[in-house]
Amino acid sequence: MNQNNKDDTGANKGLMDFIQESQQDVLESNYSETEENGNDDDFSDDEEEEFEDYEQILEEKGKDYVLLAPENLSASYLIDVKYDGKNEKAYVKLFNPDDEKVYRWYDSTNHLPYLLTTVKKTDVEHILKNEKEYIGCELVKRYNRLNQKNISLTKVLATNPLAIGGRSKSYREKIKPSFEANIRYHLNYIYDNALVPGLFYEIVDNKLIRKEPRLQDEVKKNIMAIFEGQSKEILELVEQYLPLFFAPIPSLKRCSVDIEVESEKNKIPDPNTATQKVISVGITNEKQQTCVYVLNENKKPIDRSKITVDVKEFDKESELLIEVFKEMSRYPLVITFNGDSFDFLYLNNRAKKLSIEESVIPFVLTRTQDIYLVNGIHLDLYRFFRQPAIRIYAFGGAYERNTLDELGRTLLNKEKLKHDKDIWELNLEELIEYNGRDAEITFELTSFKNNQVIELIIMLSRITKMPIDDFTRASISIWIQNWMYFEHRIRNNLIPRQEDILRLKGDTSTEAIIKGKKYQGAIVIEPQAGVWWNVYTLDFASLYPSIIKTRNLSYETINCSHQECKKNKIHETKHWICEKQVGISSMLVGFIRDIRVYWFKDRAKDQSLTERERTQSNVIQSSLKVLLNASYGVFGSDNFALYCPPVAESTAALAREAISKTKQYTEEKLGLKVLYGDTDSIFVHKPTPENVKELEKWSMDTFQIELGTDYIFRYCCLSDRKKNYFGITTKGTPIVKGLMGKKKNTPELAKKPFEKALKILSDVQNPDDLDNAKERIIKTIKRVNQKISKREFELEELAISVTLSKKIEQYDSWTQPLQAAIQLIINFPDGEKPTVGSLISFIKTKPFKIQSHDIKLSDKISKSNECSVKPIQLANKSDVDIPKVKELLKSTLIQLLDTIGISWSESIEGQKSLDSWFS
DNA sequence: TGTAGGCACCGCTTGCACACGCT
DNA sequence: AGCGTGTGCAAGCGGTGCCT
Secondary structure, eight states: OOOGGTTOOOOOTTTHHHHHHHHOTTOOOOOOOOOTTTTTTOOOOOOOHHHHHHTTOOOTTTTGGOOOOSSSEEEEEEEEEEETTTTEEEEEEEEEETTTTTEEEEEESSSOEEEEEOOOOHHHHTTTTTTTTTEEEEEEEEEEEETEEEEEEEEEESSSSSHHSSOOOOHHHHSSEEEEESOOOHHHHHHHHHHOSSSSEEEEEEEEEEOOOOHHOOOOOOOOHHHTTSSSHHHHHHHHHHHHSOOOOOOOEEEEEEEEEEEOTOOOOOOTOOOOOOEEEEEEEEEEEEEEEEOOTTTTOOOOOGOOOOEEESSSSHHHHHHHHHTTTTEEEEESSOOOOIHHHHHHHHHHHOOOOGGGEEEEETTTSSSSSSSSEEEHHHHHHHHIIIIIIIITTTTTOHHHHHIIIIISSOOOOOSSGGGGGGGHHHHHHHHHHHHHHHHHHHHHHHHHHHHHHHHHHHHHTTHHHHHHSSOHHHHHHHHHHHHHHTTBBBBOOHHHHHHHHHHOOOOSSSOSSSSSOEEEEEOOEEEEEEEEEEEEEEEHHHHHTTTTOOTTOOOOTTTGGGBBBBBSSSSSSSSSOOOOHHHHHHHHHHIIIIIIITTTTOSSOOHHHHHHHHHHHHHHHHHHHHHHHHOOOOOOOOOOHHHHHHHHHHHHHHHHHHHHIIOOOOOOOOEESSSSSEEESSHHHHHHHHHOOOOOOOHSOEEEEEEEEEEEESSTTTTOOOETTTTTTTEEOOOOOGSSTSSSHHOOOOOOOOHHHHHHHSSHHHHHHHHHHHHHHHHHHHHHTTTTGGGGOEEEEEEOOOOOOGGOOHHHHHHHHHHHHHHOTOOOOOOOEEEEEEEEEEEEEOOOOOOOOGGGTTTTTEEEEOOOEOOGGGGGGGHHHHHHHHHHHHHHTTTTTTTTEEEEEEEEOOOHOOO
16 A cells, blocks of 8 residues: 555654654555566666667657766765656656756656546546556545545546646546645655655665765754744654755755847847847856856957956857757756756757757756746746845845846845946956856855855755746745645545635625725824824734644634534634644644744854854754745745635734734723734833733733844834824934835835935934924925926936836736837837836926827727826936925925925925915 | 736826807 | 806825735
């Protein structure tokens, strides 16, 4: 029997056994052998012959680089799991640190694609009687979390994943209901064998066996102590995850690749046609050596004194490419920035165009337009850094836009080389330097801060059980889905279908405040306008995940079938929660919350530890933070596999309850004034240290959630606008939230006086200083206002920069950014077309009409042609609409001024008219 | 080609009341 | 009187960026 099926009683009791067992013999064959498969692998001992044998089963493309694993291989790093369609087998890629080579190991257990169904075996055989790819059925048992019952199922096996799902006549279309039929095969392979990408495995007699890291007994003991008294399931999770956290992360040998392509003026080279020559390729390796492979057909002399990198010259483009491919194949990990859509796509198509032999082209294109490497793995940093969860939670929003230049500038403090010319005008030396710098920046994005990014990627890959190249291309809901699927499978739990969850639990019962939303969300406490001295902001530590944990929220525990549980109601909703079963998402989210808060978070800052221990702890805590912060939201997102609106709704409702009760307690029991609050925080006026302590204790006793102090404001200015305030901390640091002066689309002209005013306010120590500061602020602003009247400004200072969030033809409203984008298209027909993500800069002008355009637009606005803005590229100073600029300055600064009691019309405008009266 | 909902602000769009002029 | 059209206004809505 399949080892995964032996735990017929379901639930979690077999998990520890399972882990133990998997260490000894992970991949013991489970199925009765089917001898149909012609490629059965009795590998010869002779190495050369061995290669002969394998050659026929390897795909043509890139096969020169593939090295098959020997019968026995020392501990190697599991970097990838894939499926080989020609051989109908899963394989893994192992990086062996001893010889620094990547080996490919094909499944030796005859693991097969399958689906599960409640249809009886005889009926299945009837349905599939003419199917050549059908192999047979097995009877298996699973535990169904949704109804808490063991269930007998038919496991339908096929030779090929496409037979199961992915075609119009796949088995999953014919056999209904079918379960677990839409999981990609290589992921199934990972789950079934409990593989963890990023851990060490060795091959013994052609079996893949996990190598356990050594754990310090002391560390283990201390961590177990954190979870003392918690349920058995949680303790098992700790055991399961400690090796993932503490296995060393080896420094992966790797290189970055960046290409430059010959191009005509104002034309972007098209990687699909690849009609232009590749003129240079920069490669940087882990020793920080950069080499630029440059095409020099006319053998122009290169002045080496002007060059800081290594150079290899080629007079034939095809030779250049072949050499680059060969160099890339030496690395288990190859990094690009946007390689999926440009560099590698271009190289691939260009190589075909130049008739380079398939066997030396290392790329594999997938249906979803990702590009994998035959031998190593391809990490496209553009895809990784683009993830909102990564941008915000792992990097604190350090970069705004996902471009190589901005990432380099904000994370590395290293900019792309600037030049006035365009690529095709550069001389060879300039081209080499430029290309080399891009390759360097790309590489350093993975190596800065002791390889922070690469370690983050590997740690998240271990936790989510996704191969690195899948993981870096997928979004956060897929990460969490995969993580939870894995945890279902190793517990022998049936993975529920989204439709079943929805049918049983789908309804929400609260009304959202914003039209079009599914349920009610957070509370924002009405701010008390004014200047407040000595203000504490208290907030709950990861409130939503904490609620999921403490209140046992999960798709199977919400609205369970037990009559007795119905009394366990959730505030303001119709939902109740199960008291008999521990919810799987509650358990998983709770576990990573606890271990982050109680272990890794402190250790990331603990000066008594070594630097190495600190950075590793930091990598782990930020990985966990990324998952935690998304763990609530995914349940409210209909493209999440375990989508369960009542779970999300209940989480939000319980959070509302927590914050309201806290406000009430603070006001009524402690007699303090609550000035403001948002979601998980309250602003308290003048609490004593004892007050704060009492609140912390009360919160722990009432909700089992930590309430901590975030900022202590010397003073804090609130207006009547929510999510809109600023304060100066006791250390003199200004904290600004939501004010227009901070928004990225506000023109510099308004931002500058805003910043100045803020600086003045930072120095204010007491109410008397404030009056003084007000005077100075008024003067500053008046000066700016006068300058505007006299048109004393640069055009750039007025630019409003906005990101397009949709394609041009999808806009239903004739908005200003759209007007500017269309003018750009009309005036620069060969230029880069504005589209999703483009940053458009424009200035406000008096209304004017543009020539009727033949750009495809939505029906609603296709006839519009009157514009109120001009893109900065086309505008003159004389176009500027002065009253509108003043309006803009006013609305930006008024947010700041009215909180400190300055009236715009009296202090700024009124004063000005007096001035002019006297002069 | 998505983790959620709540909020501020800008400016276009739309619907309505009303005036007006024509038949 | 009945109808179409122009005008001014306010509310609604689309869009962007932000907060938690």
